[in-house]
Amino acid sequence: MGTALVYHEDMTAARLLWDDPECEIECPERLTIALERLRQRGLEQRCLRLAAREASEEELGLVHSPEYVALLRGTQALGTGELQALSGQYDAIYFHPSTFHCARLAAGAALQLVDAVLTGAVQNGLALVRPPGHHSQRAAANGFCVFNNVAIAAKHAKQKHGLHRILIVDWDIHHGQGIQYIFEDDPSVLYFSWHRYEHGRFWPYLQESDTDAVGQGQGRGFTVNLPWNQVGMGNADYVAAFLHVLLPLAFEFDPELVLVAAGFDSAVGDPEGQMQATPECFAHLTQLLQVLACGRVCAVLEGGYHLESLSQSVCMMVQALLGDPPLPLSGPMEPHRSALESIQSVRAAQAPHWMSLQQQDAAPVLSPSTRSPEGSISPLLPGGPEFKAPVAQTEAQAMAALSSLLDQLRLYPTPPLRTAVALTELDAALVLPPDVLHWERSAPQKEMQAWARPHEALAQDKSFNALGKVLYLLDSILDGQVSSGIAATPAPAAAATLDVAIQRGLSHRAQRLLCVAVGQLDRPLDLADDGRTLWLNIRGKEAAALSMFHVSTPLPGTTGGFLSYILALVLPLAYGFQPNLVLVALGPAHGLQAPQAALLAALLRVPAGGQVLVLVEEESTPQLAGVLVQALRGEGPPSLGPFSRASPEEMQALEHLRGQLRTQWKMLQVAAPQGL
Ligand code: X5A
Ligand code: ZN
Numbered sequence: 001m002g003t004a005l006v007y008h009e010d011m012t013a014a015r016l017l018w019d020d021p022e023c024e025i026e027c028p029e030r031l032t033i034a035l036e037r038l039r040q041r042g043l044e045q046r047c048l049r050l051a052a053r054e055a056s057e058e059e060l061g062l063v064h065s066p067e068y069v070a071l072l073r074g075t076q077a078l079g080t081g082e083l084q085a086l087s088g089q090y091d092a093i094y095f096h097p098s099t100f101h102c103a104r105l106a107a108g109a110a111l112q113l114v115d116a117v118l119t120g121a122v123q124n125g126l127a128l129v130r131p132p133g134h135h136s137q138r139a140a141a142n143g144f145c146v147f148n149n150v151a152i153a154a155k156h157a158k159q160k161h162g163l164h165r166i167l168i169v170d171w172d173i174h175h176g177q178g179i180q181y182i183f184e185d186d187p188s189v190l191y192f193s194w195h196r197y198e199h200g201r202f203w204p205y206l207q208e209s210d211t212d213a214v215g216q217g218q219g220r221g222f223t224v225n226l227p228w229n230q231v232g233m234g235n236a237d238y239v240a241a242f243l244h245v246l247l248p249l250a251f252e253f254d255p256e257l258v259l260v261a262a263g264f265d266s267a268v269g270d271p272e273g274q275m276q277a278t279p280e281c282f283a284h285l286t287q288l289l290q291v292l293a294c295g296r297v298c299a300v301l302e303g304g305y306h307l308e309s310l311s312q313s314v315c316m317m318v319q320a321l322l323g324d325p326p327l328p329l330s331g332p333m334e335p336h337r338s339a340l341e342s343i344q345s346v347r348a349a350q351a352p353h354w355m356s357l358q359q360q361d362a363a364p365v366l367s368p369s370t371r372s373p374e375g376s377i378s379p380l381l382p383g384g385p386e387f388k389a390p391v392a393q394t395e396a397q398a399m400a401a402l403s404s405l406l407d408q409l410r411l412y413p414t415p416p417l418r419t420a421v422a423l424t425e426l427d428a429a430l431v432l433p434p435d436v437l438h439w440e441r442s443a444p445q446k447e448m449q450a451w452a453r454p455h456e457a458l459a460q461d462k463s464f465n466a467l468g469k470v471l472y473l474l475d476s477i478l479d480g481q482v483s484s485g486i487a488a489t490p491a492p493a494a495a496a497t498l499d500v501a502i503q504r505g506l507s508h509r510a511q512r513l514l515c516v517a518v519g520q521l522d523r524p525l526d527l528a529d530d531g532r533t534l535w536l537n538i539r540g541k542e543a544a545a546l547s548m549f550h551v552s553t554p555l556p557g558t559t560g561g562f563l564s565y566i567l568a569l570v571l572p573l574a575y576g577f578q579p580n581l582v583l584v585a586l587g588p589a590h591g592l593q594a595p596q597a598a599l600l601a602a603l604l605r606v607p608a609g610g611q612v613l614v615l616v617e618e619e620s621t622p623q624l625a626g627v628l629v630q631a632l633r634g635e636g637p638p639s640l641g642p643f644s645r646a647s648p649e650e651m652q653a654l655e656h657l658r659g660q661l662r663t664q665w666k667m668l669q670v671a672a673p674q675g676l
Contacts, residue, residue, distance in 0.1 A: 001635075003321045004116045004125030005044060006109040007035065008052035011130050013098035017080050023094045025271065025305040026144040031130055034301075037311035043318045048122055052109035052129070054101070055152065059111060062155035063148050063182055068139040072100050072146065091204065093141045103131050103146035110153040110300045117296050118161045118257065123635070124290070124297040124321045126262070128314070132302040134176030134261045135204070143174060143204065149300050150261045151182045154189055157257055164188055167255035169246065169289060170195075171238075171282075172263020172302040173273035175209040175225070179261065185219040190253045192246050194238075194266075196273055197227030211342070211349040221353025224249060226346045230338040234276035235284075235329045236667065237339035238266075239575055242288050243567050244343055244670045248356040250292055251563050252643045258289050258297045264304030264313040269402045272305055276331070279312035279406070283326035286317050287606045287634065291599060295636025297321065308406050323634035325483050325610020333576050334666040337673075344671035356560060359646045419632045420476070422469040422487040423625055430622050436629060437482060442468030443475070451504060455496035463493035470497055470615065471504050477611050478509040478581060484605065484632040486614040486625060491588060494617060498585045499524040501615070505581055506532060514579035516570070516604065518597075519590030523550060534577045536570065539591060543653040545660045553657060554650070555591070561646030562596055565654060566603060572667035574607040582608040585615040586624075598627035598637035605632060 012028035038044040060069050075083060075095050083095045096102075106129035113127045133150055135143030150168060157163045168183075170176040170193035183189040196202045197209055207213075208225075215223035226241055250258075264282065265273040289297050299317060304310035320326055335343075351357040421432060422439035432438075442448075448468050452458040458467055466489045473485040489497045498521060505513050511532065517523075518538045527533055529547050540552030553569065556562055574582070582604050586597060605612050614628055631637050646654075662668040 001123035002121070003047045003318065004050050004113055004122040005038070005047035005318070006050045006052050006113045006125065006127040006129075007031075008105050008109065010098070011052070011102045011105050014096040014102040014131065016094045017096060018084050018094075020094060022092055023144065026130070026132075028130075029307055030304065030310060031128055033307045034128060034311045034314045037315055038318060041315055043315055043322070046322055047125070047318065048116070050112055050116065052105045052127070053112055054104035055107035055111055055147070059152060059156065060104070060107060060147055062159065063138065063151045065139045072103065076100050090141045092143045099131065099146060105129070106131055106133065107147045107149045107152050110149040110298070111156050113298045113300070114153045114157050114161075114257070114259075117298050118157060118163075123295050126299045126314070126318055126321060127301065129301050132172075132263065133178070133300070134170055134172060134263070134302050135174065135178045137178045137181055142178060144303070145178065148178050148182065150176075150259050151179050153298065153300065154183070154259055158188060163256045165253060165255045166190070166257050166259060167250055167253060167292065168192065168259045168261060170261035170263070170302075171266055171285060172261055173266040173270065173275060174263065174303060175204065175206065176261050176302070177204060177206055177209065180208065180213070180223055180225075183219065184223055185216045187218050187222050190222045190224070190249065190255065192224040192226070192249070193261075194226040194228060194241055196231065196275070197229055198231075199229050211346040214349055214353065221350060224346065224350060226342055228275075228339065229342060230336065231274035232276050233336060233339055235278060235281045235331050236333045236335045238277050238281055239284060239329070239333070240335040240339065240667060240669070241343060242285060243571050243575070243667070245346055245350075247288065247567050248563065249350065249354050251567075251640075252354055252356045252560075254639065254643065255293045256296070258293050260286075260289065260297060260299035261302045262299040262317065263302030264310045267304070267306070267309045267313045269306040269309035269406075270304065272303065278330050279309065279316045280327040281329060282313045283316040283320040284329060284606055286320035287326055288603070290320070290634065290636055291602045293636065294639070308403070312406055325634075326606060328578060328580070328609045329575075329607075333578065335669060340669055340672040347670060355643065355645050356563065359560060359564060359651045418482055419629060420473055420482045420485040421625075421629060422466075422473055422485065430626055430629075432629060433633070436633070439469055439473055439485065439487070441472045443471040451500045455500065457493040457496040458500070460490070460493070463490050463497070466490060466493065466618075467497055467500060470501055470613075474501055474505055474613055475508060477613055478505065483610045484612045486616065486628050486632065488616050488618045488620065488625075491617040491619055494585065494587045494615065495521050498583065498587070498615060501583055501613070502527065502533060505583065510579075510581040512577055512579045512581075514574055514577055514582045514604075514608070516582065516584045516600070517587060518555075518585065518592060519587035521585055521587035534573065534579065536573065538565075538570070539589070543657045545657060548661065548664045551657070551661065554653060556646050556650040558644040558646050558650075559640045559642065560644055561650045562640070564646055564651065566600060568670075569654060569658060569668070570600075571603055571607065573661070573665055574604060576665040576667040579608055580611060582612045583615065584612060586617065586620070588617070594621070594624045594627045595638045595640050597624060598631040599640065601628055602631035602634075602637045605634070
C-alpha cells in the first residue's frame with residue numbers, strides 16, 4: 001500500500017559554527033548522503049515523497065514547555081558568540097540560526113508521516129530528519145536533539161487520531177532518556193530502548209538507563225531498557241533482543257502503531273556505538289516489526305554518524321518498508337555472553353509486568369509428555385554466513401574490512417521479485433493484488449515422473465499436476481525468479497508432495513532447507529540428518545528433539561502459547577539455521593487459524609530472506625490463502641486477537657525442548673550459560 005519518505009532540504013542548513021569535537025559528527029552530510037544513496041538505488045523513486053512541514057508551536061507544546069519553545073524561537077536572531085554561549089548551557093548541543101526552523105521541520109516531518117499512515121494514505125514510512133529528537137526533554141535540548149520528534153508524534157497520534165496503544169522502538173545506540181521521561185507514567189506508550197551502557201560508563205551516564213527503570217505509577221512495565229554492557233554487539237545480539245525481549249512484550253501489548261526512533265549509530269563502523277551489526281540487520285529488525293500493528297510502522301531518523309554505514313542502513317530499512325525480502329544476515333548467529341546477561345536482566349525486571357515473560361520463565365521441569373532424545377544430537381553446525389563480518393586486528397584492517405563489506409552491499413541488486421500463487425480451484429475465489437503472479441507453469445513431465453514414481457499418492461492426475469506446479473515454483477524461487485509462493489495440493493497427496501519438494505530442493509540449489517510441517521505430516525524416512533535440512537514438525541504428538549535437525553513439537557491453542565512457541569523456538573531455530581529456503585506445509589489437521597498461519601509465514605519470511613514456499617491443502621478456505629499471500633508479500637498479518645496465557649503444561653513442554661536444544665542452537669538462549 002506504499003511507503004512514504006518525508007524530507008526537506010532545509011534540514012541540511014543547521015551546522016556547527018565553532019570547534020567542538022563532540023558535536024561535529026552531527027553534520028548536514030548525514031542527510032544528503034543518505035538521500036543520494038536512496039536515489040542511486042532507485043529506492044527514493046519507489047516511495048511517496050512528502051515535503052516536510054514545520055510543526056506548529058501548539059504541536060511542539062504537546063511535549064515542550066512554552067518557555068522552552070520561546071527560547072528556541074529567539075535563537076534565530078542570535079550571533080555566533082551568543083549561540084555558542086547558549087549551547088554551552090546544555091549537554092552535547094550546538095545551535096545555529098537555522099536550528100529552530102530545522103527542528104520544527106524535523107518534528108513536522110514525524111507528524112506528517114504519522115498522519116499519512118493513520119489516514120491510510122500509506123502503509124509505513126521513514127522521515128529523514130535532523131536535528132534528531134530522542135534526547136530532548138520538556139524544557140531542555142540534549143545530545144544534538146532540540147525537539148523530541150518521536151514523542152511529539154506519539155502524543156499527536158493519541159490526541160488527533162485517538163490511539164490507545166503506541167509502541168516506540170528506539171534502536172539508536174544512545175538511550176533516548178527524553179522519550180523515557182515524557183512517557184514514564186503513561187501506560188498507553190510502550191517505550192523500548194537498547195543502548196550502549198557499559199555499566200553506566202557511557203554517555204549520558206544515567207542510572208535510569210538500566211534494566212530496573214521500568215516506568216512509574218500506572219506506567220510501570222511500559223518502559224523497557226536493554227543496556228549493552230560491552231561494545232561489539234552484532235546481528236545475533238540484536239535479533240536475540242527482538243525475539244526474547246521486545247517481540248513477546250509487543251505482541252502482548254498489541255500496539256495500534258509502531259514508531260521507530262531509528263538511529264543507525266548502532267550499526268557497524270559508527271564511531272559512537274562501536275557495535276558490529278551490519279546494515280542488512282536493520283531490514284530484519286524492520287520486517288520483524290512489520291508483523292505488529294497491521295504493518296503500520298513510522299520510522300524517524302535519530303543518530304548515525306558513519307556516513308557510508310548510515311546510508312546503507314537507511315537503504316536497507318527503506319527496502320524492508322517497501323516489502324523487499326531482506327538479505328541474509330552475515331556472521332555467526334551466536335549472541336555474546338554479555339548480551340545474554342543483559343537480556344536475562346531485562347526479562348527478570350519486566351517479568352512482574354508481562355504474562356508472556358512469566359510463562360516463559362517457568363522452571364524447566366520434565367513433564368510426562370516429553371522425552372529425551374534418542375541417541376546423541378548431531379554435532380553439525382548450521383551453515384556459515386553469506387558475507388564475512390569484519391574480523392581484524394588493526395584499525396586499518398578493520399576499516400578495509402568494513403568498506404569491503406559495505407561495497408558488497410552496494411552491489412546487491414534490488415530484487416524485482418514477486419509472490420506467485422498456484423492455487424487451482426482456490427484462486428477463482430480470491431481477489432489478488434495485481435503484482436501477484438498466477439502460476440501456471442509446470443515442471444517437465446519426464447522429470448516429474450521420476451520424482452513421483454515412488455509415491456502412490458501422486459499417481460492421480462490431479463495430484464500429479466499439482467506437483468508439477470509445486471516443483472516449477474520451487475525451482476523458480478531457488479533460481480531467484482520469484483521470491484515466494486503458495487501452492488495447493490489435494491489433501492491425500494500432501495505428505496508425498498512435501499517429500500518430493502524437499503528432495504528436489506536439496507538436489508537443486510537449497511544449501512539449507514528449513515521444513516516447517518504443521519499437522520499430521522511424518523518426516524520422510526530417507527531424509528538425511530546431514531545438517532542441510534532442518535525438519536520441524538509442529539503439532540506433532542509430542543515435544544521431542546530426535547536430533548538437532550529433527551524436532552517435533554505440539555502447538556498450544558492459546559495466543560500466548562502460540563506466540564511463545566513461535567518466538568522462543570521456531571524463530572531462534574530459523575535464525576540459527578539461516579535457511580535459503582523455507583517450506584511451510586499445512587498438512588492434515590494443521591488446526592491453524594488464518595491469522596496464526598499468516599503470522600507464521602510473515603515471521604519465517606524474514607530469516608528466509610523472503611524465500612518461502614507454502615503448501616496448503618486444496619480444501620483450504622480462500623480466506624486462508626488470501627492472508628497467506630499478504631503475509632508473503634510483507635504486508636502486516638491480521639491480529640491474533642486478545643492475549644491468553646499458555647497453560648503450565650504447554651510451557652513445561654516448550655522449556656524442556658528448549659533445554660535440549662539450546663547448547664546447539666545458541667539463538668534459543670535467554671540467559672548466560674552458568675559456570676563458564
Ligand atoms: C541522537 C544521538 C548522540 C549524542 C552523543 C553525545 N545523539 N556524546 O545520537
Ligand atoms: Zn545516538
